[in-house]
Amino acid sequence: MKIKEIKLHQLLMGLKHPFTTSFGTQQERFITIVEAIDDAGRSGFGECVSGEDPLYSEEFMDASLIAMKKYFAPLVIQNEIAHPDEVWELFKPFKRNNMAKSAIEGAVWDLYAKQEGITLSEAIGGRKNEVEVGISLGLEDTDEGLLERIKEKVEEGYKRIKVKIKPGRDVEMIRKIRERFGDIPLMVDANSAYTLDDMETLKALDAFDLMMIEQPLAAGDLIDHAKLQKEISTPVCLDESIDSYEAAAGAIELGSCRIINVKVGRVGGITQSKKIHDLALEHDIPLWCGGMLEAGVGRLHNIAITTLSNFTLPGDTASSSRYWHEDIITPEVSAEDGIVTVSQEPGIGAAVDFGKMEQYLQKTEVVTAEDAVDMIFYD
Numbered sequence: 001m002k003i004k005e006i007k008l009h010q011l012l013m014g015l016k017h018p019f020t021t022s023f024g025t026q027q028e029r030f031i032t033i034v035e036a037i038d039d040a041g042r043s044g045f046g047e048c049v050s051g052e053d054p055l056y057s058e059e060f061m062d063a064s065l066i067a068m069k070k071y072f073a074p075l076v077i078q079n080e081i082a083h084p085d086e087v088w089e090l091f092k093p094f095k096r097n098n099m100a101k102s103a104i105e106g107a108v109w110d111l112y113a114k115q116e117g118i119t120l121s122e123a124i125g126g127r128k129n130e131v132e133v134g135i136s137l138g139l140e141d142t143d144e145g146l147l148e149r150i151k152e153k154v155e156e157g158y159k160r161i162k163v164k165i166k167p168g169r170d171v172e173m174i175r176k177i178r179e180r181f182g183d184i185p186l187m188v189d190a191n192s193a194y195t196l197d198d199m200e201t202l203k204a205l206d207a208f209d210l211m212m213i214e215q216p217l218a219a220g221d222l223i224d225h226a227k228l229q230k231e232i233s234t235p236v237c238l239d240e241s242i243d244s245y246e247a248a249a250g251a252i253e254l255g256s257c258r259i260i261n262v263k264v265g266r267v268g269g270i271t272q273s274k275k276i277h278d279l280a281l282e283h284d285i286p287l288w289c290g291g292m293l294e295a296g297v298g299r300l301h302n303i304a305i306t307t308l309s310n311f312t313l314p315g316d317t318a319s320s321s322r323y324w325h326e327d328i329i330t331p332e333v334s335a336e337d338g339i340v341t342v343s344q345e346p347g348i349g350a351a352v353d354f355g356k357m358e359q360y361l362q363k364t365e366v367v368t369a370e371d372a373v374d375m376i377f378y379d
C-alpha cells in the first residue's frame, strides 16, 4: 500500500452532558481525525483519543499532534506497507506516544480494509455481527442526579452501567444505586483515586456484587493491585495500568486483575490490542473495550475490535447521541437495547461526513512525503 498524504483534522466538539471523573469535569473534547489517502484517492480514517491535558495518562493532544506530524505520519508515507500489522514495527524505535501511534495505525487499518473490500472487523479477525454495549456515567452533583441518569440508561437497555467513584462518593452512593435498581449489571471506575490505605472502603464495595472495580489504584501500578485483588472478591479490572502488551503480561502473571479493559489508543493500536486479546484468551482473562469519549471514527474502531471473541463483557461504546448533538459519521452509531449491529460496509463501515465535521473543524494540517522524520539519531 502506498499512502500519498495524511490529513490531520482537528475538531472541537461540545459534549451534550458534562463528564465528571475523579480527576475532573470535561465539557468539550478536542479530537483529531486522521485521514490517510492512497494513490487511488481512497481515504482511511483513525481517531486520536488523547486528552486535552495529561490527566488520564501522560498523553495529551498537543503532544500527540507533534508526534503524529513529526514521526508517525511521515513514517507510513515514506514506507511501503504490505499489511497494517507492519506499522507497529515501523513505530517501534519511538517510545510510547501510544495514542498518536494508534491514530495513524487506525487510519492505515481502515484504508487496508477498504482496499481489500472487507470490513475492518474481518480485517482484524473478528467474528461477531453484533456487539453488546454498556454505558459509562460520570459523577453528578448529587447522588439523586446520578440515579436519574441511571434510570434513563437502564430503560434504554444498556447491558451494564458503569459509574465513576472517588473518595467520599463511593460506598453510600453504590448502596443507593443497589437499593433503587436491584441487581442490574453494575461496575465502578475509580480512575486511580485510591491507595492501599483505603482498603476498608475498597473492601466495603465487595458487599454490592459489582461486576468489577476498574483501576482503583495508581495508573501504571501492578503490584498494589495484585495485593488488593487478594483481599477482595470483586474482580479488579485494569485500565490505565495496561499501556502495553508487556504490562498486560505482567498483570496476568502477578494476578493484578481478573479483567482487562482494552482501549485501542492506550495500548498503541489494533495490532497490539490483538496481541493482548490472544494473551488474555490463553489465560482466561475476559476483555471489554473501553471508551475515550470518541467521535464516530473512534466508536467504529471500538466496535470492530469488540468483534474479537474474547471481548465477552459489554464495553463503553454507547450510541453517538449519548455524547454528541451531531456525530461526524453517517450513519451514526446507534445501540438498540444495548446491541450495536456491525456494519457490513468495507472498512470502518460508515462515511465520515465532511459536511457535519465542518461545524467542529478548527484546522486541518497536511503531511506529505517531504515532511521528513527529522531526528538527530536516525538514519
Ligand SMILES: O=C(O)CCC(=O)C1=CC=C[C@@H](O)[C@@H]1C(=O)O
Pocket (backbone or CB within 6 Å): 021, 056, 135, 136, 189, 191, 239, 290, 291, 292, 293, 294, 316, 317, 318
Ligand atoms: O467513552 C466513554 O463513554 C467512556 C468514558 C470513560 O469512562 C472514560 C473516558 C476517558 C477517560 C476516563 O475518564 C474514562 C475511563 O477511565 O474509562
Ligand SMILES: [Mg+2]
Pocket (backbone or CB within 6 Å): 189, 191, 214, 215, 239, 240, 290
Ligand atoms: Mg477507566
